[in-house]
Amino acid sequence: MASSSFQALYSLIRYARGYRRQIITASICSAVNKLFDIAPEILIGIAIDVVVNQQSSFVAQLGVESPAMQITLLAVLTFLIWAGESIFEYAYLILWRNLAQQLQSDLRQDGYEHLQKLDMAYFESRSSGELISVLNDDVNQLERFLDGGANALIQVFVTVIAVGGVFFYISPMIALLAFTPIPVIIYGAFAFQKRAQPLYDDVRRRVGDLSSRLANNIGGIATIKSFTAEKREAAELRRISESYVASNRAAIRVSSAFIPIIRMAILAGFLATLVVGGMQALDGELGVGAYGVLVFLTQRLLWPLTSLAGTVDLYERAMASTRRILGLLDTPVTVVDSTRGEAVSFSVADDIRFNAVNFAYAQAAAPTLRDVDLTIEGGSTLALVGTTGSGKSTLIKLLLRFYDPSSGGITIGSHDIRQVSLQNLRDAIGLVSQDVFLFDGSLFENIAYARPDADREAVEQAARMAEAWSFISRLPEGLDTQIGERGVRLSGGQRQRISLARALLKDPAILILDEATSAVDNETEAAIQRSMVKIRQDRTLIIIAHRLSTVVDADRIVVLEDGKIMESGSHSQLLASNGAYYRQWRVQTGVHA
Numbered sequence: 082m083a084s085s086s087f088q089a090l091y092s093l094i095r096y097a098r099g100y101r102r103q104i105i106t107a108s109i110c111s112a113v114n115k116l117f118d119i120a121p122e123i124l125i126g127i128a129i130d131v132v133v134n135q136q137s138s139f140v141a142q143l144g145v146e147s148p149a150m151q152i153t154l155l156a157v158l159t160f161l162i163w164a165g166e167s168i169f170e171y172a173y174l175i176l177w178r179n180l181a182q183q184l185q186s187d188l189r190q191d192g193y194e195h196l197q198k199l200d201m202a203y204f205e206s207r208s209s210g211e212l213i214s215v216l217n218d219d220v221n222q223l224e225r226f227l228d229g230g231a232n233a234l235i236q237v238f239v240t241v242i243a244v245g246g247v248f249f250y251i252s253p254m255i256a257l258l259a260f261t262p263i264p265v266i267i268y269g270a271f272a273f274q275k276r277a278q279p280l281y282d283d284v285r286r287r288v289g290d291l292s293s294r295l296a297n298n299i300g301g302i303a304t305i306k307s308f309t310a311e312k313r314e315a316a317e318l319r320r321i322s323e324s325y326v327a328s329n330r331a332a333i334r335v336s337s338a339f340i341p342i343i344r345m346a347i348l349a350g351f352l353a354t355l356v357v358g359g360m361q362a363l364d365g366e367l368g369v370g371a372y373g374v375l376v377f378l379t380q381r382l383l384w385p386l387t388s389l390a391g392t393v394d395l396y397e398r399a400m401a402s403t404r405r406i407l408g409l410l411d412t413p414v415t416v417v418d419s420t421r422g423e424a425v426s427f428s429v430a431d432d433i434r435f436n437a438v439n440f441a442y443a444q445a446a447a448p449t450l451r452d453v454d455l456t457i458e459g460g461s462t463l464a465l466v467g468t469t470g471s472g473k474s475t476l477i478k479l480l481l482r483f484y485d486p487s488s489g490g491i492t493i494g495s496h497d498i499r500q501v502s503l504q505n506l507r508d509a510i511g512l513v514s515q516d517v518f519l520f521d522g523s524l525f526e527n528i529a530y531a532r533p534d535a536d537r538e539a540v541e542q543a544a545r546m547a548e549a550w551s552f553i554s555r556l557p558e559g560l561d562t563q564i565g566e567r568g569v570r571l572s573g574g575q576r577q578r579i580s581l582a583r584a585l586l587k588d589p590a591i592l593i594l595d596e597a598t599s600a601v602d603n604e605t606e607a608a609i610q611r612s613m614v615k616i617r618q619d620r621t622l623i624i625i626a627h628r629l630s631t632v633v634d635a636d637r638i639v640v641l642e643d644g645k646i647m648e649s650g651s652h653s654q655l656l657a658s659n660g661a662y663y664r665q666w667r668v669q670t671g672v673h674a
């Protein structure tokens with residue numbers, strides 16, 4: 082991650098290398114516009130010179146003798162310069178603003194696409210609100226700088242060089258006097274930048290905290306209400322908001338001090354030009370026109386430098402944001418997609434093998450899976466049971482490569498899953514997970530998410546198989562019913578069935594049902610069990626369930642305990658062996674088998 086603002090800017094320029102031509106053209110337009118912008122001051126000086134010196138004026142020496150002609154010539158030049166200034170202003174505004182738009186869109190897109198590649202551990206250590214604040218607020222902050230700040234910096238630079246040139250041409254001594262504040266200003270800008278940088282980093286962090294809290298609370302509004310925790314939560318939000326305000330206040334204090342300091346330095350330079358130049362003009366050493374040019378130009382040189390404070394401020398804020406965005410883009414992808422080009426398609430005949438798999442979550446004290454050796458025959462139905470937290474879902478997450486094992490490996494058929502593209506691997510697996518996630522949209526869109534080209538008939542068939550059709554067909558708008566964010570307008574059991582229909586529509590070779598029917602009533606459960614005969618056909622099925630009655634028909638049941646396989650066998654074998662499964666069965670059914 083880039084540490085200083087200059088490094089951040091350098092990284093940003095490298096990132097934007099595809100826009101090099103556009104950046105150069107925009108910079109040239111900014112520079113030319115500035116040259117045209119300061120030219121009228123010189124023309125005023127020349128006009129005074131024409132009026133005072135007439136036939137012996139500066140313009141007369143260029144060959145135009147008549148003073149009236151000289152004035153006309155100046156008028157034409159003024160017109161051209163103003164026209165040129167306007168044209169180039171138009172050009173740089175368009176170029177910088179469009180560049181800002183393109184870059185912000187690219188950064189957000191790249192940031193999002195990179196985010197999608199990161200492993201689940203990354204998301205577990207960050208809140209969604211924080212990530213959204215990087216992709217929205219930080220990207221917008223950068224856009225704001227590119228909209229106006231980049232142009233302002235270039236124009237200040239051009240002013241100093243161009244005005245400096247004219248000054249040295251007219252009077253090197255006064256030039257030195259007028260330029261004395263510049264080192265002070267530049268030193269001030271650097272000192273400001275150094276002090277402001279950590280403050281702005283802190284401001285950006287607080288924005289992240291704030292968004293994260295907001296996203297969390299809005300998502301958890303039902304819980305807040307049920308615990309009547311509104312006051313507590315409002316107070317907490319106020320606390321985070323206030324620490325954001327305090328953090329900004331610290332940055333404002335530093336940035337506000339910058340302008341008055343620069344102003345005083347400028348005043349010194351301006352007074353020096355006014356007094357020393359005036360004395361020289363009185364002594365006849367300096368022409369009246371030249372004196373006019375110097376006084377006007379000192380204004381043009383020094384006053385824009387006051388805006389430097391605002392620009393550097395904008396720049397600092399933007400670089401704090403850039404560091405966060407580039408930090409996201411630089412986050413290494415740990416679950417690396419296979420680079421082998423060959424496409425692999427898995428079939429129901431492929432066995433799934435966990436070979437001596439060990440796994441520990443990044444923040445966990447103890448390993449979650451220990452020496453798991455497990456073969457799931459292609460086309461069979463395997464049930465994973467065991468106490469909560471024993472590692473059943475984790476096993477599935479490894480199969481989908483949400484994480485990679487710490488040691489050991491997983492194969493499907495003859496392929497190590499790390500050697501297969503994530504696309505091929507995940508295409509072969511359908512997952513109905515414990516926490517169902519539905520998207521804001523219609524029921525049809527949610528089921529067809531598995532296969533966006535599916536027609537209504539296929540969607541209906543999948544819904545029927547998932548026992549979802551009876552409730553869908555009773556809805557006034559049927560499949561076109563809008564279900565709200567995360568499917569809030571559906572019941573828990575309905576959400577599970579939509580999620581099951583979605584997985585069935587995918588028609589994968591391997592189907593995983595992780596507590597997929599825990600929220601449906603007994604009758605629906607029984608109906609789903611009947612559908613199961615069809616669902617099991619032509620695919621490998623892995624069921625995770627707490628209700629053992631739902632797994633009795635499985636070809637094989639594996640009992641996991643504390644990350645280790647304790648027992649395995651068919652329902653009757655496990656009952657006969659009198660182990661953990663048997664005890665659990667007795668608790669759940671109250672039957673002594």
Ligand SMILES: Nc1ncnc2c1ncn2[C@@H]1O[C@H](COP(=O)(O)OP(=O)(O)OP(=O)(O)O)[C@@H](O)[C@H]1O
Pocket residue numbers: 205442443444445449467468469470471472473474475476515
């Ligand atoms: N992202 C994570 N980071 C750290 N620890 C985790 C994470 N996810 C799960 N764990 C821990 O890993 C262990 C196994 O979790 P897992 O979800 O695999 O259990 P499970 O057998 O599916 O449980 P349940 O039946 O309750 O769903 C638990 O102790 C849990 O606290």
